Amino acid sequence: MDSIVTDNPRSGRIRKAADLADARCRKRFGRFLVEGPQSVREAVSCAPGTLRDLFVDKDLMAAPGDAAGTERSGGARIAAIVGQAVDAGVYVHPVTSTVMRHLAPEAQGIVGVADMPSPDGAVAGDVSGGLVAAFWQIRDPGNAGAVIRVCDAAGCSRVVFVDECVDPYSPKVVRSTAGSMFHLPIARMGTEEFLDWAHRRAGDVMAADVHGSPERPPESLPDVAAAMPSVRGVSVLFGNEARGLPDGILSRVERVVSIPMYGRAESMNLATSAAVMLFTMAMADRGMSSRVGRIVRR
Amino acid sequence: MDSIVTDNPRSGRIRKAADLADARCRKRFGRFLVEGPQSVREAVSCAPGTLRDLFVDKDLMAAPGDAAGTERSGGARIAAIVGQAVDAGVYVHPVTSTVMRHLAPEAQGIVGVADMPSPDGAVAGDVSGGLVAAFWQIRDPGNAGAVIRVCDAAGCSRVVFVDECVDPYSPKVVRSTAGSMFHLPIARMGTEEFLDWAHRRAGDVMAADVHGSPERPPESLPDVAAAMPSVRGVSVLFGNEARGLPDGILSRVERVVSIPMYGRAESMNLATSAAVMLFTMAMADRGMSSRVGRIVRR
Incomplete structure (x- = not known):
């Protein structure tokens, strides 16, 4: 851990880290920012070796019982995370609040620099495994984060953008x-690459879509889940927030699945749709409706 | 419909409408703003008599084939909504873009003024009906909108704040x-009032909570759904976005239900949790796992 507090927002190390807010710099250096206590903690615990540097507001590093005052519980939490990071070989840099505001104003005083995982192509060979959730042309950062969290909660083995x-x-x-970013692998693929890869997996490739296409009318989620022998090797593809999936993609999946609308809403947003779709399949897989599946097929 | 286009953002009618962005004015006048084509259309079709006035950007009122140019499809859509509104007796006021920007900058050129439904107390007697979703101390407007949409999609008979x-x-x-605001009734109640009311309904009062309390440990959602004879009269209470539900409330419900986390996420956000919880119950109710229910209980 640095014994000297960095107080210059224009120092080389701070500038290089701050640059990672920019997509081109992330690509060039193969690193990204991990903001906030929860993300940093999960990076340290669940993705060892990923985090290289950790910048912490020096005022938050006071141990509990210190002068930290109202920051006490926050301070104790940060101290625990910093301790874990030091044990894991992460280089910790105390910084002033001014530097932190410059570096990552929304990071709640703690931000790490992490290595991006190995190139996405590495997943090409991995065609087994559990339920995979894929998102075509997802554009909103808040949605993207929300769906990754949902995929993690539902026990997906992988997310594909x-x-x-x-x-x-x-x-x-x-x-x-x-x-959740650090709980499961996130891959990026082109449309052809994804369809090829998903079709080499053991289970169906399904598209989540309200309308389907003339040649692929939608089937109702509970029916599909009830009849599904397992989620192993199944891939579910969700469309763009505003436009859904084009017919050209719908015609290339095994089935189109829609969530029944029991009230008068036309649809739900992407994150809530993904939550219902993936959890229904995951719960079915874990016994709830695989029993129903047998009844339905009798 | 006004034949004269309102071009003065300081005219009395525009000022009175713009004031409804303020909570105190909404309370005082018992009216609220309905922004955007989708909301206005649903208000006109699904809540007849609710909308009083409709302000429309005059440039969007051009019929298709007109000089509306690139606005053509939007214009046709707006024209259809305006036609419906006129038929329903809504008073339509064409306004300039400047007035519209002043009145409701995020309304995409169309905003209505609606009467609030009759006082919330009117629901006190209504204790029958289907699945009710209730939200304790929900604070974020985006979350509130998202959960109302989810409740509508899942076929809830009522939402209670x-x-x-x-x-x-x-x-x-x-x-x-x-x-979805116009698809199902939204009530507001105090905590005691809600608990009293929900307990007079036919089904269980359930709290959605990850941890539960010592005296109310959480039961797993798929088990609860599988064993549930029906959603009729069931009420599900969700907690505050950050703090969940206090033990004092958990001890006063029949059961605490939690969504199983199949991956390594600790929890999901409020809207995705509500989506999974309510849809699982709704699908179970509609046959998917009521069959399972029978198997489980054998």
């Missing part, structure tokens, strides 16, 4: 995942 | 519901 999507390593996406 | 919540009639909440 397909075609032109928001950068999953942008600070806002990472923050919105509430740590 | 319990204790100190964001005003469901604030423009941002109304906008975020994407029209």
Whole structure:
């Protein structure tokens, strides 16, 4: 840990870290920012070796019982995370509040610099595994973070961002995942690459879409879940927030699945739709409706 | 419809409408703003008699094929909504873009003034009906809109905002519901009032909570859904975004239900949690796992 507090927002190390808010710099240096206590903690615990540097507001590093006053509980929490990071070999730099505001104003006083995982292509060979959730042209950073968190909660084995999507390593996406970023692999693929890869997996490739297409009318989620022998090898593809999926993609999946609308809403937003779709499949897989599946098929 | 275009943002009618962005004015006049084509359309179709006045950017009122140019499809859509509103007896006021920007900058050129439904107390006697979703101290307008939309999609018969919540009639909440505001009744109750009312209903009062309390440990959602004979009369209470529900409330419900976390996420956000919880119950009710219920209980 640095014994000297960095108080110059224009120092080389601070400038290089701050640059990672920019997508081109992230790409060039292969690193990204991890903002806030929860994300940093999950990076240290769940993705060892990922975090290189950790910048912490010196006022938050006071141990509990110190002069930290009202910051006491926050201080104790930060101290625990910093301790874990030091044990894990992360280089910790205390900084002034001014430097922190300059570096990452929304990081609640703690921000790490992490290495991006190995190139996305590495997943090409991995065609087994559990439920995969894929998102085509997802554009909003808040949505992207929310769906990664949902995929983690539902026990997906992998998330794939397909075609032109928001950068999953942008600070806002990472923050919105509430740590889930470090719980499961996030891949990026082109549309063809994804369809090829998903079709080499063991299970169906499904598109989540309200309307379907003339040749692929939608089937109702509870029916699909009830009849599904397992989520192993199944891939579910969700469309763009505003436009959904084009017919050209719908015609290339095994089935189109829609969530039944029981009231008068036309649809739900992407994160809530993904939550219902993935959890229904995950719960079915874990026994709830695989029993129903047998009844239905009798 | 006014034949004269209002071009003065300081005219009495415009000022009175613009004031409704303020909670105190909404309370005083018993009216609220309905912004954007989707919300206005749903208000006109699904809540007849609610909308009093409709302000429309005159440039959007051009019929298709007119000089509206690139606005053509938007213009046709707006024209259809305006036609419906006129038929329903709504007073339509064409305004300039300047007036519209002053009145409701995020309304996409169309904003209505609606009467608030009759006082919330009127629901006190209504203890039958289907699944009710209640939200204790929900504070974020975007969340509030998202959960109202989820409740509509899941077929809830009513939404209740319990204790100190964001005003469901604030423009941002109304906008975020994407029209669902006009699909089901929204009530506001105090905590005691809600618990009394919910306990007089036919089904269990459930709290959605990850941790539960020592005397009310959480039961897993799929088990609860599978064993539930029906959603009729069931009420599900969700807690505050940051703090969940206090033990004092958990001890007063029949059961605490939690969504199983299949991955490593600690929890999901309020809207995605509500979506999974309410849809799982709604799908179970509609046959998927009521069959399971019978198997489980054998």
